[in-house]
Amino acid sequence: MHTWHWHNWQGLPYLTCSLLQDWHHGFFTHQFWPRSPQDLTKVLHPEASTYRLKQVHGNIVLTPQEIHSKLSAGGDDVSGEDDAALALGDGVVSEQPLQAVWVASADCTPVLIGDVSTGRVAALHAGWRGTAAKIVPGAIARLREQGSKLDDLRIAMGPAIAGEVYQVSVEVAAEIGASITPHEEEQKILDALHELPNSPLLEDPNPGKVRLDVRRVNVLQLESLGISGEQMAIAPYCTYQTPEHFFSYRREKEKKVQWSGIVSD
Numbered sequence: 001m002h003t004w005h006w007h008n009w010q011g012l013p014y015l016t017c018s019l020l021q022d023w024h025h026g027f028f029t030h031q032f033w034p035r036s037p038q039d040l041t042k043v044l045h046p047e048a049s050t051y052r053l054k055q056v057h058g059n060i061v062l063t064p065q066e067i068h069s070k071l072s073a074g075g076d077d078v079s080g081e082d083d084a085a086l087a088l089g090d091g092v093v094s095e096q097p098l099q100a101v102w103v104a105s106a107d108c109t110p111v112l113i114g115d116v117s118t119g120r121v122a123a124l125h126a127g128w129r130g131t132a133a134k135i136v137p138g139a140i141a142r143l144r145e146q147g148s149k150l151d152d153l154r155i156a157m158g159p160a161i162a163g164e165v166y167q168v169s170v171e172v173a174a175e176i177g178a179s180i181t182p183h184e185e186e187q188k189i190l191d192a193l194h195e196l197p198n199s200p201l202l203e204d205p206n207p208g209k210v211r212l213d214v215r216r217v218n219v220l221q222l223e224s225l226g227i228s229g230e231q232m233a234i235a236p237y238c239t240y241q242t243p244e245h246f247f248s249y250r251r252e253k254e255k256k257v258q259w260s261g262i263v264s265d
Helices: 037-044 064-073 128-132 135-145 170-177 186-195 214-225
Strands: 004-009 012-017 025-028 049-051 091-093 099-105 109-115 121-126 153-157 167-169 201-203 209-212 232-234 258-263
Touching: 025 037, 025 109, 037 049, 037 099, 037 258, 049 064, 091 099, 091 135, 099 109, 099 121, 109 135, 109 214, 109 258, 121 128, 121 135, 121 258, 128 135, 128 170, 128 214, 135 153, 135 214, 153 214, 167 170, 170 186, 170 209, 170 214, 186 201, 214 232
Parallel strands: 049 099, 153 232
Antiparallel strands: 004 012, 012 025, 025 258, 091 121, 099 258, 109 121, 109 153, 167 209, 201 209
8 A cells, every 4th residue: 555644844744655755756735835836846856947837727748848849939938937938738747857847736636657667757737627638648648658668657646626525517527437438428428437346426416416536537547558556546635625734726716726746867
């Protein structure tokens, strides 16, 4: 069983996962707000360069080189301090050592990936839309293009809203469910999800609504690629139900985030 550990930096708490022990990484809490990824990189590795994106709830995954080329084409600031100057996307895959890649989340799932053979890493923002669009399998495809083997990947999903409190419409559930079932009709997709062992779909008392475990859907997507359960870990924290540590957009309706990052070796 993979373990999660609390650490303190100047009295502020952040989480790490034993699965990613080979890398400097952290799932940071709201106590670090409003520090930027540049500041947080110094917590993990002072010599690393920082990469982040303007997140758009999609499945675009970029490398640092692609981020530089997109921004330099517009003559923009590539340091990422100015939100308007950021490239659009929801995932960053490293290309060389000492690249810190970051994603922001409130209820969506932050996913950090490391390759024990190449030392390369990825940080992904997997909300329901990104999950429906298979952002995590897409990032893994990019890692494989760089020479990664599936068996070498280690994947940690950080604090996110838990299925038992995440109410969505049946339409949204079907859109996400289509990523892990061959069916196209809404009811057939929902039926297939219900029949899965440890189903990501839970009942909701309101008509037309269900509860959905987005992290579980991501696990099922990864399992379908041939990635084993031992290569994955899910943080035992729900952002909605842990107000002492995490922002939740569902709970507070405020656009505040916590950052998750990992530094390549």
